[in-house]
Amino acid sequence: MTDHNLPHEAPIAGTELETMLGSLERQRRIFAWKCGGLDSAGLQKSHPPSTMTLGGLLKHLGLCEDEYFTHRLLGTELGAPWDAVDWDADSEWEWHSAADDTAEQLYDLWNAAADRSRAAVAGALADGGLDHFAEYKNSRGESPTLRRLLIDLIEEYARHAGHADLIRETVDGLTGEEPPR
Numbered sequence: 001m002t003d004h005n006l007p008h009e010a011p012i013a014g015t016e017l018e019t020m021l022g023s024l025e026r027q028r029r030i031f032a033w034k035c036g037g038l039d040s041a042g043l044q045k046s047h048p049p050s051t052m053t054l055g056g057l058l059k060h061l062g063l064c065e066d067e068y069f070t071h072r073l074l075g076t077e078l079g080a081p082w083d084a085v086d087w088d089a090d091s092e093w094e095w096h097s098a099a100d101d102t103a104e105q106l107y108d109l110w111n112a113a114a115d116r117s118r119a120a121v122a123g124a125l126a127d128g129g130l131d132h133f134a135e136y137k138n139s140r141g142e143s144p145t146l147r148r149l150l151i152d153l154i155e156e157y158a159r160h161a162g163h164a165d166l167i168r169e170t171v172d173g174l175t176g177e178e179p180p181r
Contacts, residue, residue, distance in 0.1 A: 017130060020150045021121075027157035028114060031061065033179035034164035035110075038171065040103045047170045054167050055098035057160055058106040063094050064156050065113035068149050069120040075135025081109075117153075121146065 010022030035054045043055035085093045124132040130147040
C-alpha cells in the first residue's frame, strides 16, 4: 500500500473541493491501513458469519474506483481484469476471485485503480471543477457531476472501512480509528 504524501484528512475550514478530496483520501488511508501489511492468508480471513475478506474488499474497491472514475466519469471502457469478466454470469466476481490472487496482486490492483482515479479527477477538475458532468448517463438520460461521483465513492469507502475494521481485528487484533501518523 502506498502513501502518496496526501493530506491525512480534510482541512478544518477548507473549500468544498478541499473537503471532498481530503475526505476521500482519509477514507482511502484508513482502508489502506486496515488492509496493509498482510499476506495472502491474512487477506483471505473473514469475520463469520460474513464471507467478506479484506482481499475481496481490495478488489471490490479497486472495481469501484475504476467504475466511478474511469467508466462513469471518463466514459472509458474498463481494462483488465474487469474487461474479461462475464458480469451477467457472476455479478460478485471480484469478491470471490480475490482468493485466487496474491497479496501483492491485490495491493497493486487497488493502488493502480486509485491512481487512475486521482488522474481522472484531476482532469475533470481542470475541465469544469466539481460541476464537470460525467460521460455516463443513467436510465433517465441524466449525467452525474464529479461532485456526486466523489460523494458516492466517499460513501462506499466509509461503509467498507467499517467492514475492514471488523475483519482486521479478526486477523491479528489490529484496532483503532486512524492509522498512526
